[in-house]
Amino acid sequence: METTQQKAIIVGVQLQNETNFTYSMEELRNLAAACNITVTGELSQKASRINPSHYLGTGKIQELSMLVEDEDTLIIFNDELTPSQIRNLESSLDRQVIDRTILILNIFADRAKTKEAQLQVEVAQLQYMLPRLTGMRESLGRQGGGSGLKNRGAGETKLELDRRRIEERITALQAELQGQVERRQIQRRQRHKNEVPVVCLVGYTNAGKSSLLNAMVETYHPGSNKQVFAKNMLFATLETSVRSIKLPDHKTFLLTDTVGFVSQLPHHLVKAFRSTLEEVTEADLLIHVVDASDPQHEQHMAVTSETLKALGADGIPTVYAYNKSDLTDRAYPAVEGDSVTVSARQSSGIPELTGLIRSHVFNDYIQCEILVPFDRGSIVSYFNEHAHVQEVSYEEQGTRLRLECRATDYERFRNDFVELSH
Known part of the structure; x- marks a missing residue:
């Protein structure tokens, strides 16, 4: 029609x-x-x-x-x-x-x-x-x-x-939404329990957040079909998508895509989407995605910063990703402090962005050398999956590992292995 x-x-x-x-x-x-x-x-x-x-x-x-x-x-x-x-x-x-x-x-x-x-x-x-x-x-x-x-x-x-009927409808909808919010909180608590860092993409609508998430997924999980919907239009993303990104050295973080902001975002909407936007306040790191090709990008950055402040997320460490650099005369990929120029469309700048993410969320990792008795083989398996094992050798008393692992994992198994260097 x-x-x-x-x-x-x-x-x-x-x-x-x-x-x-x-x-x-x-x-x-x-x-x-x-x-x-x-x-x-x-x-x-x-x-x-x-x-x-x-x-x-x-x-x-x-x-x-x-x-x-x-x-x-x-x-x-x-x-x-x-x-x-x-x-x-x-x-x-x-x-x-x-x-x-x-x-x-x-x-x-x-x-x-x-x-x-x-x-x-x-x-x-x-x-x-x-x-x-x-x-x-x-x-x-x-x-x-x-x-x-x-x-x-x-x-x-x-x-x-x-x-009266509209008010009743609002009450019923809010009750239904509360159930969704509680389910989301359970998921978040589970993620915290697993101690996986949460990295959240934020920014103005149509800055390329979903495209950047897709470029990360494709770089580290090629062919996994875990891409999210991305389109060059306002508010293409209205739901929060979370993807687990596992790096080659077994470090893992969760990457979250969020609703884009816009100037004068109606307060009714901010209130209604509060549960979705709460994902942002729980993040360990924010990636503020900026459409570098938009002449108004500084204005967009200011609106995003104001919205984050209103949500109470202005104290979270932030990395700036200047996206769509292929449409500008900026050199890319390039890193300067906590800013990186990228092109999600060309998957350019992903390793540089990952480097910045690493420096913020994986600072609780330690280098060590340990000897694991043969009857504690399950610990070797655990470290093979959850740590970056750089060298393995077998000795009379057990398996010798030189590795980089989370400090919490080191402490957790400390009584089960012999510490050689730390």
């Missing part, structure tokens, strides 16, 4: 001292495109404050109504609108009005594939809609079938529910 492309005009207010307004409007365009909406016009106003009743001043509202040609044109505002602003704008303009928040919520609804992500998005949508029911109910009559805003998971029927 062919859907007609929805047209829209984007509208924003630039406040005094706001330096990234042009970029934020450009991003609004990209968000609209991700929702299958074509932006046909743009209107902006410089002001000292947002108009509390109509968002824009009276003159600008008249200008906007002249810009809107046909009745199917959608008007998208760059900030989250209050319920009364939506109501007033829709009655003044006689058009459907939406804001940046609902646009992001719709993209998330469209991309959510796992049960948990779908529950999280629906909670966020319903919480956003609850105070806006009256305004939105009127606009529903105007919403065309060919719209890019499918509101999947929270469509017309749900909007028509009265407040």
Whole structure:
């Protein structure tokens, strides 16, 4: 079935001292495109404050109504609108009005594939809609079938529910989500018990986090078919994926892919996705992936840092991976301090990135030489699997090993072998 492309005009207010307004409007365009909406016009106003009743001043509202040609044109505002602003704008303009928040919520609804992500998005949508029911109910009559805003998971029927039923629905969804959260916490506790370090990929949406995870998997586990979905689009990843990476010297760490950040990420979403984002706060090391080819990458880094701070993850050691370097004139692969230039697409810079990961998460390893009695053969097997055995020789009293192993493993078996050097 062919859907007609929805047209829209984007509208924003630039406040005094706001330096990234042009970029934020450009991003609004990209968000609209991700929702299958074509932006046909743009209107902006410089002001000292947002108009509390109509968002824009009276003159600008008249200008906007002249810009809107046909009745199917959608008007998208760059900030989250209050319920009364939506109501007033829709009655003044006689058009459907939406804001940046609902646009992001719709993209998330469209991309959510796992049960948990779908529950999280629906909670966020319903919480956003609850105070806006009256305004939105009127606009529903105007919403065309060919719209890019499918509101999947929270469509017309749900909007028509009265407040009480929506609140009951939110409560039921949150209870269901809590079960998912508890399951995730059990998995995390298990990982801690196994003492496997957790390395988490974070960064702006579409910086190439999933592609980097895939490049790591392919480098160290070729042909394992453990790749995750990666695509050049906003919010391709909405669920946390964890992959175990085993290096040639038997050191293992878990690599986690997370939801990308975006400026003005709706607080309903941050709240709903908190359990997913908690993976970040439990990590031993963060890899902040940056799209080096994007002219706004410094702005993206600032947004990511702010979001990490809001999550309470700003104290975790961080390595910076400047990705998509093949699209820039940067030399790659190259390491400078805790930064590395890479190209996930070309799998270039993976050994250099791994070197930085090693220096952060494997600092509890020790070099030693031990003699294991023959009747303790299981210890030799354990070290062969979990340590980097550099040399083996057989003597009268047992097996002599020169190896690098975790300090905790050394202490654990200390009474079962003879220490030759440490």
